[in-house]
Amino acid sequence: MVEIFSMVVSAPCRAVLLKGTANALNVEHSIKNINLMKQEQMAEDFVAMNPAHVVPTIKDGDFVLWESRAILQYLCNKYDKENKFYPVDAQARARVDYLLNFDLGTLYKAIGEYVYPIWLYKQAPDAEKLKAMEAKFEFIEQHLLKGAYLNGDSPTIADISISCSLYVPTFVGFKFCPEKYPKITAFREKMATFANNEELSAQIAECMKAMMAAEEKSE
Numbered sequence: 462m463v464e465i466f467s468m469v470v471s472a473p474c475r476a477v478l479l480k481g482t483a484n485a486l487n488v489e490h491s492i493k494n495i496n497l498m499k500q501e502q503m504a505e506d507f508v509a510m511n512p513a514h515v516v517p518t519i520k521d522g523d524f525v526l527w528e529s530r531a532i533l534q535y536l537c538n539k540y541d542k543e544n545k546f547y548p549v550d551a552q553a554r555a556r557v558d559y560l561l562n563f564d565l566g567t568l569y570k571a572i573g574e575y576v577y578p579i580w581l582y583k584q585a586p587d588a589e590k591l592k593a594m595e596a597k598f599e600f601i602e603q604h605l606l607k608g609a610y611l612n613g614d615s616p617t618i619a620d621i622s623i624s625c626s627l628y629v630p631t632f633v634g635f636k637f638c639p640e641k642y643p644k645i646t647a648f649r650e651k652m653a654t655f656a657n658n659e660e661l662s663a664q665i666a667e668c669m670k671a672m673m674a675a676e677e678k679s680e
């Protein structure tokens with residue numbers, strides 16, 4: 462039984478919930494919601510398990526892991542017997558790993574630097590940080606999205622992780638203009654309906670759709 466400690470509003474948590482896993486991979490699991498607003502991640506038992514006190518965290522037997530992308534890779538390695546979301550071919554897997562690293566170190570970093578000061582600390586938008594973030598979007602548009610998904614015609618954990626990152630700018634009213642970002646727009650729409658028939662994926666897809674609807678409403 463894999464325990465997933467999570468808060469659904471968090472982008473890396475959504476990546477883990479959306480699929481790297483559990484229902485999609487038929488992993489027996491339970492979800493424990495950790496309310497960051499109430500500082501539940503600082504509870505003694507949680508910090509004892511994960512001294513970095515972040516979500517998502519998973520516990521698989523005695524094995525504890527955090528960092529969403531590592532969790533996605535672990536769950537695929539251990540439970541994705543059909544290798545649906547994490548290809549085994551060395552070069553195909555290297556490309557997924559590249560995309561996960563690009564997300565963590567470049568894309569999500571630039572998004573966080575622009576969004577979090579505004580969203581969490583109510584600071585004024587920073588034009589330079591906006592420019593830096595948009596440069597990453599232009600890079601994805603021009604160089605990464607060659608097929609329907611980032612790695613071709615079927616989704617991988619890199620699509621999951623990057624699509625979750627791409628929701629974050631919308632928290633502060635950023636809009637992906639379809640004329641400027643036609644491929645990203647199509648990709649985001651595809652990922653918003655990405656779900657299998659399982660309850661968890663459906664819940665997350667609902668959450669993502671609601672976020673997109675809220676985005677449209679504010680236009």
Ligand SMILES: N[C@@H](CCC(=O)N[C@@H](CS)C(=O)NCC(=O)O)C(=O)O
Pocket residue numbers: 471472473497502513514515516517527528529530
């Ligand atoms: N790089 C990490 C980020 C994890 C992270 O910073 N999680 C935030 C929520 S989005 C958190 O739990 N913050 C609580 C804290 O730092 O105490 C990942 O992808 O899992």
